[in-house]
Amino acid sequence: MAVTVIEVRNLVKKYGSFAAVDGISFEVMKGEVFSLLGPNGAGKTTTVEIMECLRTLTSGEVRILGMDVNKETLKIKGRIGVLPQDFNAFDFLTVKENIEYFGGMFNKSLPADDLIRAVDLGEKRDVWFKKLSGGLKQRVGVAISMVNDPDIIFLDEPTTGLDPKARRDVWAVIQELKAKGKTVILTTHYMEEAEVLSDRVGIIDHGRFLALGTPHDIIEQFGTGSRCIISNCDDACAQSLKQQWPGIERKGGDIVIKLENKGSLPEIIYTLDRSGGNYEQIQVTRPTLEDVFLRLTGKKLHEEEAPPPTEKKGLFGRKKKEKGVA
Amino acid sequence: MANRVLVAIKGEVKTFWRNKSTIFWTVAFPVLLILLFGAIFSGGGTGRVDIHVQDLSDTPASQAFIVSLVDTGSVNIINVSKGTDIDQYIKDNSPYAVLIIPANFSEAFPGPGQSPTQLQLRTDPTNSGSSIAYSIVAGVASQYNLYFAGGTNWITVGMSDITQTGFSYIDFFIPGVIALTSMTTTIFWMVSVMTRYRTNGIFKKLTTTPITRYEWLTAQILWQLVVVFMSVAVIMLVGILVFDMHLTLTPLAILVIIMSSALFSSMGMIIARFIHDEETASTAANAITFPMMFLSGIFFNLAFMPEWLQAIAKVLPLYYVGEALRNTMVYDNQVAAVNNALVVLVLAVVFFVAGVLLSKWKDE
Ligand SMILES: Nc1ncnc2c1ncn2[C@@H]1O[C@H](COP(=O)(O)OP(=O)(O)OP(=O)(O)O)[C@@H](O)[C@H]1O
Ligand SMILES: [Mg+2]
Numbered sequence A: 001m002a003v004t005v006i007e008v009r010n011l012v013k014k015y016g017s018f019a020a021v022d023g024i025s026f027e028v029m030k031g032e033v034f035s036l037l038g039p040n041g042a043g044k045t046t047t048v049e050i051m052e053c054l055r056t057l058t059s060g061e062v063r064i065l066g067m068d069v070n071k072e073t074l075k076i077k078g079r080i081g082v083l084p085q086d087f088n089a090f091d092f093l094t095v096k097e098n099i100e101y102f103g104g105m106f107n108k109s110l111p112a113d114d115l116i117r118a119v120d121l122g123e124k125r126d127v128w129f130k131k132l133s134g135g136l137k138q139r140v141g142v143a144i145s146m147v148n149d150p151d152i153i154f155l156d157e158p159t160t161g162l163d164p165k166a167r168r169d170v171w172a173v174i175q176e177l178k179a180k181g182k183t184v185i186l187t188t189h190y191m192e193e194a195e196v197l198s199d200r201v202g203i204i205d206h207g208r209f210l211a212l213g214t215p216h217d218i219i220e221q222f223g224t225g226s227r228c229i230i231s232n233c234d235d236a237c238a239q240s241l242k243q244q245w246p247g248i249e250r251k252g253g254d255i256v257i258k259l260e261n262k263g264s265l266p267e268i269i270y271t272l273d274r275s276g277g278n279y280e281q282i283q284v285t286r287p288t289l290e291d292v293f294l295r296l297t298g299k300k301l302h303e304e305e306a307p308p309p310t311e312k313k314g315l316f317g318r319k320k321k322e323k324g325v326a
Numbered sequence B: 001m002a003n004r005v006l007v008a009i010k011g012e013v014k015t016f017w018r019n020k021s022t023i024f025w026t027v028a029f030p031v032l033l034i035l036l037f038g039a040i041f042s043g044g045g046t047g048r049v050d051i052h053v054q055d056l057s058d059t060p061a062s063q064a065f066i067v068s069l070v071d072t073g074s075v076n077i078i079n080v081s082k083g084t085d086i087d088q089y090i091k092d093n094s095p096y097a098v099l100i101i102p103a104n105f106s107e108a109f110p111g112p113g114q115s116p117t118q119l120q121l122r123t124d125p126t127n128s129g130s131s132i133a134y135s136i137v138a139g140v141a142s143q144y145n146l147y148f149a150g151g152t153n154w155i156t157v158g159m160s161d162i163t164q165t166g167f168s169y170i171d172f173f174i175p176g177v178i179a180l181t182s183m184t185t186t187i188f189w190m191v192s193v194m195t196r197y198r199t200n201g202i203f204k205k206l207t208t209t210p211i212t213r214y215e216w217l218t219a220q221i222l223w224q225l226v227v228v229f230m231s232v233a234v235i236m237l238v239g240i241l242v243f244d245m246h247l248t249l250t251p252l253a254i255l256v257i258i259m260s261s262a263l264f265s266s267m268g269m270i271i272a273r274f275i276h277d278e279e280t281a282s283t284a285a286n287a288i289t290f291p292m293m294f295l296s297g298i299f300f301n302l303a304f305m306p307e308w309l310q311a312i313a314k315v316l317p318l319y320y321v322g323e324a325l326r327n328t329m330v331y332d333n334q335v336a337a338v339n340n341a342l343v344v345l346v347l348a349v350v351f352f353v354a355g356v357l358l359s360k361w362k363d364e
Helices: A044-051 A073-079 A095-103 A112-118 A134-145 A164-179 A191-197 A215-222 A235-244 A264-275 A289-297 B002-018 B020-042 B060-071 B086-093 B128-148 B169-200 B202-207 B213-243 B251-274 B278-295 B307-313 B317-329 B334-358
Strands: A004-015 A018-029 A033-037 A059-064 A080-083 A152-156 A183-188 A200-205 A208-213 A227-231 A249-251 A254-258 A281-285 A311-313 A320-322 B049-055 B075-080 B097-101 B120-123
Touching: A004 A044, A004 A183, A018 A044, A018 A183, A018 A200, A018 A208, A033 A044, A033 A191, A044 A059, A044 A152, A044 A183, A073 A080, A080 A134, A095 A112, A095 A134, A095 B002, A112 A134, A134 A152, A134 A164, A164 A183, A164 A191, A183 A191, A191 A289, A200 A215, A200 A289, A208 A215, A208 A289, A215 A289, A227 A264, A235 A254, A235 A264, A264 A281, B002 B020, B002 B213, B020 B169, B020 B213, B049 B060, B049 B086, B049 B128, B060 B075, B060 B097, B060 B128, B086 B097, B097 B128, B120 B128, B169 B202, B169 B213, B169 B251, B169 B278, B169 B317, B213 B251, B213 B334, B251 B278, B251 B317, B251 B334, B278 B307, B278 B317, B317 B334
Parallel strands: A033 A183, A033 A200, A080 A152, A152 A183, B049 B075, B049 B097
Antiparallel strands: A004 A018, A004 A059, A200 A208, A227 A254, A227 A281, A249 A254, B097 B120
């Protein structure tokens, strides 16, 4: 049976008259990976830091593991793990010493060596934090967030600023957490990341949810449907296509057709064949959260794109997953 | 809670030993200060003024006068031969006091009607020794006048050193250096650690754990006590080995050092509370400590300073720390030491409470 571990009701956080979080509500079930996806300044950090008892809320109600964030701050802190945005640890302590330091802040803590193994930092165990690369630092941060064996782990932008390889390594660690049945709250700019890692996503902007649900449901609900792109179409092709689908778009030499149903694609190919014209290739794209976001807000989530995790080299040396292209 | 404080201290201890600059400030800086000032001020060490004397009379009477000067115990006489061109001599040797005994000195005594003999004392007024030289020469001359007038000394002055048994400058200076170190170490540590942890996100991470800011501040202050006492040990060691100082680290002195460390740690906390940028905050700490360093009688005895400077010193916390330490460690004046220590205690409590109440981790 699904157990609710986080309940957020009509959460509002104001800075002066500006509402950084403007009335959001959601629930997270035990064992779920829930992502808050949104651009800079959307209110992601504000939302999670209220859940982490680091900021006070203006109005609404937030319960973590059944406890009110306004009242049982210390108890909640003992049962959650947090990787803050722009995480940093002690420069002159080693990886192991840092983990032990933060472990010492809790009443119970897991052995540092187990955590080091879990984030695959064995080689760097005795290296000063200062000397680690950004990706390794983030992994130390994830390890530290697990040090008190928390029920819920909050990861605020764990992959921002990392290169593609480091980013995938962090993903693998998060997938491992999920496999262990931990509840994870993730914030990210990267829709790829949200799609790959999360069970459910809340798309947030200006402190409000624009969409909330599984990535699949959101795309179904807000997406534009799949599209067929015929590149470098000559006029003959374009003419025949236009007769059949008056609403097509023409972008330079390319033609874009919305696929209404499964039967559309064979029909397009048939039409192209009959027209006797030339074209370079036919491509079918599925809408992504990115497209949904663009549609909902008219904004891009971010400038650069997270690389698709096509060839995933397992961080733990055993996971190998191929993700098919739709 | 005790466990969290210990873990936090342990973290700072490790960081301390791995970070070279902190060791410099704790150990090398006070040692350099002592060696430097010790060398400057206890080099000659005799406490006498040098008077260069050109005796143009060169008679038993003039020689007797010179002996009288020597007998004061406060002068070194350097003889300048009769034929020397005194102006050239002054140029060459830059003395600060030159006494010229005129050729008619021996004939000066017979009865009234004759013009008085004039000793000529040429001094360099920029040198503090010159006025002492004048007092001594004038004093001896008065004695002679009194004697010739057939008078008797009705008032005499018995003088002995205030510090009783020959304390040196270094004995005066070392408690000051201890006071100074307890201030600079703690204030700069607090400012730098708090601004740095705030900027680099360590405070943010700490707030996600159950440690409270009271526990964290306690850990920092305890750790600073350790550092300060490390400095004190090094300072005392250098004082004993190099300068043969006469100090005792009394229980009261230890208490004063503890209170002073808490006082200045709190001052650092307050600075860091209001100035978030590390550079600016440390500039502010400098702006506070630098004048205090020079106006609190750490390097020089305030008794020689103008009144208004002494008045300023009396509102500076460091003055009371220095005085308390000096009174208990050097002069064995425990009553004065306790009085000074009470002032330090009150200041420490006030600053500590203010510091703890004002400090916060979250920047909401
Ligand atoms: N302490 C504060 N005082 C005033 N405004 C704040 C404060 N903290 C956040 N804000 C504002 O609230 C809004 C939401 O900020 P928040 O940090 O939650 O965004 P975010 O989604 O985490 O962004 P990013 O992706 O850049 O981390 C922003 O407009 C921000 O400027
Ligand atoms: Mg953020």
